[in-house]
Amino acid sequence: MNALIVDDSSTMRKIVSLALGGAGYSTQEAENGRIGLEKTMLGGVDLVLLDINMPEMNGLEYLEAKSKISSIAKVPVVMLTTQDEKELQEKALSLGAKAYLVKPFKKDDLVATLNKIL
Amino acid sequence: MRLHDKSAAAGLRSLGDELSSAIGLLDEIGEITERSRLIAFNMSIEAARIGSRGNGFKVIVGELRKLNDQTAEFSKRVSELLSRFKKFNESLVRNTVDESDKVSEEVERGIEAEENAVRSLMRVSHACVDLTAGIERVVESTNEDLDRILESLQFQDITRQMVEGAQAILAEVQEDLRGRLGTSQGGRDRVPDAARVEALRSKFLLGSHTRGEKEAIQEVVV
Numbered sequence: 001m002n003a004l005i006v007d008d009s010s011t012m013r014k015i016v017s018l019a020l021g022g023a024g025y026s027t028q029e030a031e032n033g034r035i036g037l038e039k040t041m042l043g044g045v046d047l048v049l050l051d052i053n054m055p056e057m058n059g060l061e062y063l064e065a066k067s068k069i070s071s072i073a074k075v076p077v078v079m080l081t082t083q084d085e086k087e088l089q090e091k092a093l094s095l096g097a098k099a100y101l102v103k104p105f106k107k108d109d110l111v112a113t114l115n116k117i118l
Numbered sequence: 119m120r121l122h123d124k125s126a127a128a129g130l131r132s133l134g135d136e137l138s139s140a141i142g143l144l145d146e147i148g149e150i151t152e153r154s155r156l157i158a159f160n161m162s163i164e165a166a167r168i169g170s171r172g173n174g175f176k177v178i179v180g181e182l183r184k185l186n187d188q189t190a191e192f193s194k195r196v197s198e199l200l201s202r203f204k205k206f207n208e209s210l211v212r213n214t215v216d217e218s219d220k221v222s223e224e225v226e227r228g229i230e231a232e233e234n235a236v237r238s239l240m241r242v243s244h245a246c247v248d249l250t251a252g253i254e255r256v257v258e259s260t261n262e263d264l265d266r267i268l269e270s271l272q273f274q275d276i277t278r279q280m281v282e283g284a285q286a287i288l289a290e291v292q293e294d295l296r297g298r299l300g301t302s303q304g305g306r307d308r309v310p311d312a313a314r315v316e317a318l319r320s321k322f323l324l325g326s327h328t329r330g331e332k333e334a335i336q337e338v339v340v
Contacts, residue, residue, distance in 0.1 A: 011275045012272070015268055107268055
């Protein structure tokens with residue numbers, strides 16, 4: 001399984017990568033929504049872990065753009081963000097996100113969520 | 119048995135790689151600490167320059183220094199812990215491969231005395247059982263520690279975002295003060311009035327994205 005981690009914090013990308021690596025996932029990284037979208041379109045991405053607050057293209061804009069591209073519209077996305085506002089959660093889920101996790105996350109919770117989705 | 123040993127060794131090597139990645143993360147935390155130290159240093163100079171009106175900055179500088187010290191201490195402790203695990207892990211990898219090689223050599227020599235070979239295999243088998251139990255214990259405790267490390271690192275990263283949020287509002291307040299110190303003649307006008315600071319606070323709250331940033335902006339005292 002190949003997971004794409006989209007987060008503007010390189011530390012956070014490595015933390016998520018380390019957590020997923022231990023659960024048998026291979027990972028690739030993107031530092032904002034725009035680069036994330038490009039990497040998703042290149043193919044081979046089974047799952048996206050997506051932050052919200054990022055420069056250039058934020059997580060919600062990524063979801064909106066992705067839903068309009070038929071070749072990648074069905075790639076599942078899990079939100080992983082420090083923003084816990086209910087409206088944001090509803091917005092992300094309405095734009096197609098499969099789950100919404102708030103940082104700091106526990107490795108087991110993350111892996112259990114991914115296993116449930118995939 | 120060789121296959122079993124080899125798979126254990128491969129598992130340990132992969133664990134070693136993960137530990138190396140975790141050590142790499144600590145280097146990044148170290149860089150963040152260094153950057154925060156520099157910010158604290160610059161802010162303390164600014165605080166000294168504007169005299170008693172810089173007391174608000176001094177509180178923040180004090181908090182930043184405390185955070186830096188805690189981060190440095192945390193990184194040091196985790197780094198020591200990971201290094202110990204890494205050494206232990208490497209020695210386990212070596213031992214596992216050595217035991218595996220011993221069995222191969224005995225098989226290749228044609229097992230001269232059956233009795234000796236059986237005894238030897240029994241010894242290796244027992245060693246392997248002991249080793250496997252040891253590996254399981256280490257893997258279990260390392261996983262628990264990795265969980266704690268991963269969570270601590272996330273807190274560190276969120277704290278960094280909070281510091282950056284506080285830094286942004288302080289920079290703007292500082293700029294505002296600087297402008298007024300340069301243009302105003304009267305002492306009274308030099309004191310930042312509460313309404314202006316609150317207006318700036320509201321502006322930053324509107325522009326903030328994370329819970330950490332919001333909390334940091336609420337905490338800033340000028």
